[in-house]
Amino acid sequence: MTATQEAPAIKKAVTGQGSTAAGSTTVGDGAVGVNEPAATRGRTSIADVVVVKISGMAAREIPGVYDMGGGLSRTLGAVRDRVPGGRPNVGRGVKVEVGERQTAIDLDLVVEYGVAITDVARDVRENVIAAVERITGLEVVEVNVTVNDVHLPEDDDESAHASEGRVA
DSSP states (O other): OOHHHHHHHHHHHHHTTTOSSTTEEEEEOOBOSTTSOGGGBSOEEEEHHHHHHHHHHHHHTSTTEEEESOHHHHHHHHHHHHSTTOOOOTTTTEEEEEOSSEEEEEEEEEEETTSOHHHHHHHHHHHHHHHHHHHHOOEEEEEEEEEEEEEOHHHHHHHHHHHHOSOO
């Protein structure tokens, strides 16, 4: 399949064509009727947020990935994580376009200082593609990785000193 053949599926997701409900896509058009095998009766729809969460979890599994998201989303995420009862947002730093049978994924990463960025990006791509294709059955057309920041070891030291306060 060529890139020009793949683009219409992705475009359908952006324009809303091919979706069964807002934010979901049909993966399997099932047959209807009592004469059909049980496994094929009905339709399977996957919400876009499912692909976002799978991608976020798979990217975070790779050594060298410190965090995900841009500066503002990481700041808001840190505030949300400190609120009692708040849950971490596994979809932070992930954007997806989901078509009828294909998806494209954009990831914003913060990597640890000293790791080879190209190796981390390659490993993230491989893990995200494997996880999304295995779990959803969608074909992953591309995974674009943007490295927004590098986490330095002294960043942890500064935040520890800042939380201690200046007076006892």
